[in-house]
Amino acid sequence: MTARISAVNSAGFVSPAGLTAVPVVLAPRQGRLQVLLVPRTEEPFAGTWALPGGFMSPAERPEETAQRKLTEKTGVGAIYLEQLQTYAEPDQDPRGWIPTIAYLALIDAAVLRAESNARWVPVDDLPPLAFDHARVVRDGVERLRGKLWWSNIAVGLLPERFTMPQARAVFEAISGVRHEPSNFRRELEQSGLVRATGEVARVGPGRPAALYEFVERRPAWSLRRSRPPATVRARR
Amino acid sequence: MTARISAVNSAGFVSPAGLTAVPVVLAPRQGRLQVLLVPRTEEPFAGTWALPGGFMSPAERPEETAQRKLTEKTGVGAIYLEQLQTYAEPDQDPRGWIPTIAYLALIDAAVLRAESNARWVPVDDLPPLAFDHARVVRDGVERLRGKLWWSNIAVGLLPERFTMPQARAVFEAISGVRHEPSNFRRELEQSGLVRATGEVARVGPGRPAALYEFVERRPAWSLRRSRPPATVRARR
DNA sequence: TCAATAGTGTCTTTTAGACACTATATT
DNA sequence: AATATAGTGTCTAAAAGACACTATTGA
Numbered sequence: 001m002t003a004r005i006s007a008v009n010s011a012g013f014v015s016p017a018g019l020t021a022v023p024v025v026l027a028p029r030q031g032r033l034q035v036l037l038v039p040r041t042e043e044p045f046a047g048t049w050a051l052p053g054g055f056m057s058p059a060e061r062p063e064e065t066a067q068r069k070l071t072e073k074t075g076v077g078a079i080y081l082e083q084l085q086t087y088a089e090p091d092q093d094p095r096g097w098i099p100t101i102a103y104l105a106l107i108d109a110a111v112l113r114a115e116s117n118a119r120w121v122p123v124d125d126l127p128p129l130a131f132d133h134a135r136v137v138r139d140g141v142e143r144l145r146g147k148l149w150w151s152n153i154a155v156g157l158l159p160e161r162f163t164m165p166q167a168r169a170v171f172e173a174i175s176g177v178r179h180e181p182s183n184f185r186r187e188l189e190q191s192g193l194v195r196a197t198g199e200v201a202r203v204g205p206g207r208p209a210a211l212y213e214f215v216e217r218r219p220a221w222s223l224r225r226s227r228p229p230a231t232v233r234a235r236r
Numbered sequence: 237m238t239a240r241i242s243a244v245n246s247a248g249f250v251s252p253a254g255l256t257a258v259p260v261v262l263a264p265r266q267g268r269l270q271v272l273l274v275p276r277t278e279e280p281f282a283g284t285w286a287l288p289g290g291f292m293s294p295a296e297r298p299e300e301t302a303q304r305k306l307t308e309k310t311g312v313g314a315i316y317l318e319q320l321q322t323y324a325e326p327d328q329d330p331r332g333w334i335p336t337i338a339y340l341a342l343i344d345a346a347v348l349r350a351e352s353n354a355r356w357v358p359v360d361d362l363p364p365l366a367f368d369h370a371r372v373v374r375d376g377v378e379r380l381r382g383k384l385w386w387s388n389i390a391v392g393l394l395p396e397r398f399t400m401p402q403a404r405a406v407f408e409a410i411s412g413v414r415h416e417p418s419n420f421r422r423e424l425e426q427s428g429l430v431r432a433t434g435e436v437a438r439v440g441p442g443r444p445a446a447l448y449e450f451v452e453r454r455p456a457w458s459l460r461r462s463r464p465p466a467t468v469r470a471r472r
Numbered sequence: 473t474c475a476a477t478a479g480t481g482t483c484t485t486t487t488a489g490a491c492a493c494t495a496t497a498t499t
Numbered sequence: 500a501a502t503a504t505a506g507t508g509t510c511t512a513a514a515a516g517a518c519a520c521t522a523t524t525g526a
Contacts, residue, residue, distance in 0.1 A: 007245035009253045009332075014294055015243040016252045019324070019335060058250055058333040062324045086322040086337050088255070088298045096245075097294040099255060099335075101322050165505075182506075183489060190487090206504025207496035230489055401478075418479075419516060426514090442477025443523035466516055 005096040017096035021065035022053025022133075023105035024084065024140030025074070026123070028157060028173030033144075034120040035137050037129070038073060044094055045130035051137070052118060053100065066103040073118050079156030080106040080219065084140055092132055100131070104140045106156040124176075145175055149229070151221050152193050155214050163201050163209035164188070177231040187229040191222045241332040253332035257301035258289025258369075259341035260320060260376030261310070262359070263393060264409030269380075270356040271373050273365070274309060280330055281366035287373070288354060289336065302339040309354050314341040315392030316455065320376055328368055336367070340376045342392040360412075381411055385464040387457045388429050391450050399437050399445035400424070413467040423465040427458045 005017040025036035037049040052073040056065040067077050081103050088099035121127065123141050126134055147153045148171060157170050164185050172178055188194055195215050200208040241253040261272035273285040288309040292301040303313050317339050324335035357363060359377050362370055383389045384407060393406050400421050408414055424430055431451050436444040 003246075005245050005247050007243050007251040009241050009243035010239075011241050011253075013254065013291075015254050016294075017245045017247075018249065018251050055249075056324070058252075059326055061326060062322070062335075083321055085319055086298070088292070088337065090295055090297060099337075101324065101335075163505085180490070182491080182508090185506075187488080200505095202497075204504080205498040205502070207506070209505055232490095399478085416517070418481090418518080421479075423515080438524075440477080441475070441525040443479075445478055463515080468517095 004094070005098075007097075014097070016099055018098045019056045019062075020053050020098060020100045021056050021062045021069065021103065022051040022100055022136065023066045023070050023078065023081070023103045024051055024137055025070065025078070025105045025107060026140060026144055026174075027107060027109070027120070028170050029120055031169070031173050032122045032124070033141065033174050033176070035123050035126075035140070036074065036118050037121050037127070038118045040130045048128045048130045049119070049121070049126075049133075050130040051102075051133050056101075062101045063103065066101075066105065070105060070107070073116060074107065074111070075116075076107055076111045078103075078105040079108045080104075080153060082143075082219075084136070084143060087132060087136065089132070100136075102136045102140070104143050106144075106153070109157050109159055148174055149187075149191065149222070151219065152214050152216055153219075155217055158214075161197055161199070161211040161213050163211060165209060167194070167212065179229055180232045183229060193220075193222050240330070241334075243333075250333070252335060254334045255292045255298075256289050256334055256336045257292050257298045257305065257339065258287040258336055258372065259302045259306050259314065259317070259339045260287055260373055261306065261314070261341045261343060262376060262380055262410075263343065263345070263356070264406050265356055267405065267409050268358045268360070269377065269410050269412070271359050271362075271376070272310065272354050273357050273363075274354045276366045284364045284366045285355070285357070285362075285369075286366040287338075287369050292337075298337045299339065302337075302341065306341060306343070309352060310343065310347070311352075312343055312347045314339075315344050316340075316342040316389060318379075318455075320372070320379060323368060323372065325368070336372075338372045338376070340379050342380075342389065345393050345395055384410055385423075385427070385458070387455065388450050388452055389455075391453055394450075397433055397435070397447040397449050399447060401445060403430070403448065411464075415465055416468045419465055429456075429458050 007015045007017045009015040027034055036052060038052045040046060040048050040050045052069055054069040056062060063081055066081060071077050084102040084104045086099060086101045123137060154170055158167060167188060168179055168181065168184050193214060194212045197211045197213050199211045201211055202208045243251045243253045245251040263270060272288060274288045276282060276284050276286045288305055290305040292298060299317055302317060307313050320338040320340045322335060322337045359373060390406055394403060403424060404415055404417065404420050429450060430448045433447045433449050435447045437447055438444045
């Protein structure tokens with residue numbers, strides 16, 4: 001086991017040994033919601049996986065640290081970054097008093113391939129995680145699901161322009177439930193979050209799909225809809 | 237100006253000079269939502285007000301620190317305490333690198349009188365606040381309003397047993413909008429958050445009001461309702 | 473009995489869920 | 500033409516909003 005780190009400030013009091021920022025990077029892949037993890041090589045967590053976080057410096061804003069760590073691991077920055085929660089339990093980190101500021105991060109759909117030794121893992125099938133990162137992932141998933149229909153948080157997970165079936169696939173992967181196609185269309189249109197571009201996408205057989213785009217690409221809330229749509233019920 | 241505090245950990249890196257936890261204590265008073273503030277005496281913030289926070293120790297969970305500071309200032313603990321957000325901007329604290337974990341705190345309606353040199357101030361009429369506490373208060377108010385109809389968060393703000401008009405007054409003070417009495421009653425009953433006790437309250441003229449209580453006094457979410465009730469529109 | 477406050481009933485409007493049907497492409 | 504996918508229309512059910520009306524107290 002590595003030595004425990006400690007710190008004392010210039011007034012003589014014990015202070016945190018460090019401060020970390022960790023992004024929970026989520027994306028729908030293969031129809032399921034997945035999270036980006038990196039392997040942990042140091043004891044006592046060798047063999048487990050962890051979120052791609054790192055130590056903050058005094059000159060850095062915590063979002064910047066989360067962004068930087070993310071870029072180091074994936075080669076891209078986050079399209080969306082929102083503070084999730086801070087974890088500061090006394091014994092959460094065996095290295096010492098090291099609180100963690102967690103962020104919910106979404107990266108552009110187009111760069112989902114870029115990886116190093118990082119790995120995408122379905123959030124409902126996690127390997128053993130270091131620290132309390134399993135809980136952090138759970139909190140992140142919950143936040144993403146909770147905001148899905150109330151904000152344009154899905155912006156970064158869809159291409160610039162997308163079809164209704166594409167959007168539906170992403171929403172279904174995130175929430176884990178199936179939606180009725182025609183109702184999904186109506187709900188998303190009425191949400192005020194998206195707008196038709198007038199163009200269509202021709203791919204394969206079948207009627208071409210109309211292309212949509214988000215009205216607002218910066219973080220924003222829906223003004224119209226009042227509740228999330230229902231899931232599809234079994235046919236009777 | 238006081239000297240800037242710094243800290244270095246045993247591995248030789250700069251570490252935070254301290255970590256603070258600050259509760260945003262909110263309560264409806266005199267029909268308006270108010271926040272509990274304490275006067276700041278030290279430079280450079282002498283003359284301003286601040287949230288009643290304080291430094292954490294390594295052995296303390298951050299919620300405990302927030303609770304303790306609250307008790308020191310008001311004589312009571314929080315009935316409800318929930319992490320709001322962490323503020324760790326590089327220059328937010330002139331004393332040094334001191335991140336702040338903010339909590340949303342509600343205290344029992346019965347002890348709202350207990351004060352020391354602390355003061356209740358309407359959230360829409362704040363005096364100059366130290367640090368970025370004005371922003372912290374805004375974030376707390378937003379969270380409280382957002383959760384009002386979706387959880388039993390109002391538990392601590394109402395007496396053990398309360399009448400519908402009382403509940404309505406509290407909800408209106410928090411949200412800042414007026415509700416139609418009969419619809420308010422229906423919505424709150426159907427929310428599943430409260431239940432009639434069968435007793436009535438006789439006070440002054442008029443028909444006695446039935447007494448209600450919360451089904452669950454621990455933090456919980458409503459299962460039934462899907463959106464907040466409408467505000468009262470002007471008569472036509 | 474009157475003023476004051478609490479509570480009920482109900483009509484209308486809006487929103488959501490189910491699902492039959494139409495449209496437009498490829499092979 | 501057959502098949503596949505996209506999109507429309509609409510019926511029904513449930514929820515919310517408006518508001519007239521009834522109920523029960525103290526003075």
